[in-house]
Amino acid sequence: MNPIDQPAPSAPPIRPAGAADAAWISDFLRERWGAIVVAVHAEVIDAGALSALIAEPQRGLATYRRLGGDAELVTLDAVPAGIGTGTALLEALARRLRAEGCGRLWLTMTNGNLSALRFYLRRGFRLNRVRPGAVDAARKLKPSIPLVGEHGVPTHDEFDLCCVLDPGTSDVLASPPWSEPRPDWLAAARQGYAEELRFTAPIRSAAVVKAFATVPRENFLGPGPWRILSPMGPAEYWTTENADPRHVYHDALVAIDETRRLNNGQPSLWAHLYDRLGLAPGAHVVHIGAGTGYSARSWPRSSAATAGSPRSRSTLLLSPRRGTILPQPGRRRRWSRQTASPSAPTGRLMRSSSMPA
Numbered sequence: 014m015n016p017i018d019q020p021a022p023s024a025p026p027i028r029p030a031g032a033a034d035a036a037w038i039s040d041f042l043r044e045r046w047g048a049i050v051v052a053v054h055a056e057v058i059d060a061g062a063l064s065a066l067i068a069e070p071q072r073g074l075a076t077y078r079r080l081g082g083d084a085e086l087v088t089l090d091a092v093p094a095g096i097g098t099g100t101a102l103l104e105a106l107a108r109r110l111r112a113e114g115c116g117r118l119w120l121t122m123t124n125g126n127l128s129a130l131r132f133y134l135r136r137g138f139r140l141n142r143v144r145p146g147a148v149d150a151a152r153k154l155k156p157s158i159p160l161v162g163e164h165g166v167p168t169h170d171e172f173d174l175c176c177v178l179d180p181g182t183s184d185v186l187a188s189p190p191w192s193e194p195r196p197d198w199l200a201a202a203r204q205g206y207a208e209e210l211r212f213t214a215p216i217r218s219a220a221v222v223k224a225f226a227t228v229p230r231e232n233f234l235g236p237g238p239w240r241i242l243s244p245m246g247p248a249e250y251w252t253t254e255n256a257d258p259r260h261v262y263h264d265a266l267v268a269i270d271e272t273r274r275l276n277n278g279q280p281s282l283w284a285h286l287y288d289r290l291g292l293a294p295g296a297h298v299v300h301i302g303a304g305t306g307y308s309a310r311s312w313p314r315s316s317a318a319t320a321g322s323p324r325s326r327s328t329l330l331l332s333p334r335r336g337t338i339l340p341q342p343g344r345r346r347r348w349s350r351q352t353a354s355p356s357a358p359t360g361r362l363m364r365s366s367s368m369p370a
């Protein structure tokens with residue numbers, strides 16, 4: 014018998030989560046993990062949206078997802094610990110996955126969670142691989158990940174563990190399912206954002222849609238989490254839950270300097286203006302007050318020429334460094350000029366209202 018099948022003493026009843034449990038699951042994950050998302054193996058996973066098992070009476074939670082013929086245990090929590098709730102959840106999950114024909118159960122943990130490592134190794138899991146520095150990289154997506162783990166161990170690395178559920182499945186030398194080619198979720202977010210702008214702006218030009226689906230907005234905003242100003246509540250900013258760049262691909266303002274209420278431009282406004290201009294290939298545009306440059310960077314792409322003809326050119330009057338939109342009050346700054354063709358005649362002149370005269 015696999016150790017994961019051994020029943021725990023005084024095991025609580027386990028049941029699948031349902032729609033009525035969504036609020037409790039979100040609150041429980043925030044209490045235990047600081048957020049409903051988990052950043053592992055270079056991916057941000059919304060644990061609150063996953064399949065889950067609950068140990069009654071709301072004593073524990075296991076969230077998981079199927080990945081091809083395998084599964085991943087994303088979170089496992091029991092309150093209080095040490096009374097068999099975690100083991101009961103693992104047993105129930107293993108039975109459920111076997112019934113679905115699942116071959117292996119995987120999980121990722123940090124090198125600082127020594128008690129969890131012992132827990133899983135004693136229940137049939139084996140170490141598959143170590144990814145040095147993976148936790149350091151994950152902090153860029155979720156800054157709340159602790160720097161130090163149990164017994165003062167610095168947390169830098171990720172461990173992948175695997176438990177074979179189906180005896181007919183090859184052993185733990187297999188690669189984790191998340192290491193296989195997966196959809197590019199960030200590219201998909203950009204594409205969905207551009208398609209939404211196509212309707213809300215609205216946009217008629219396919220080139221403008223392509224521009225907003227291509228230019229990485231997060232590169233012009235500074236590091237996340239970001240402060241968002243929604244058109245539904247223009248009085249107050251709110252903070253994204255983490256630094257997942259997918260958060261910025263919505264038709265909302267993102268703060269650049271909140272104290273001065275300076276924001277990255279409203280995407281639908283710029284998309285509408287670009288579409289109305291209807292630039293022809295080879296046109297030259299001067300954009301005064303281009304800020305950090307996100308909207309202006311769409312100019313060359315939004316007027317892509319046909320084969321053999323020139324693309325539209327843009328001259329950007331930018332702040333001296335990305336992240337500084339305007340000079341500080343009472344101070345003069347020297348604005349930089351970037352141009353694709355200094356001698357080209359200007360076909361359009363754009364001036365942002367926040368640009369000092």
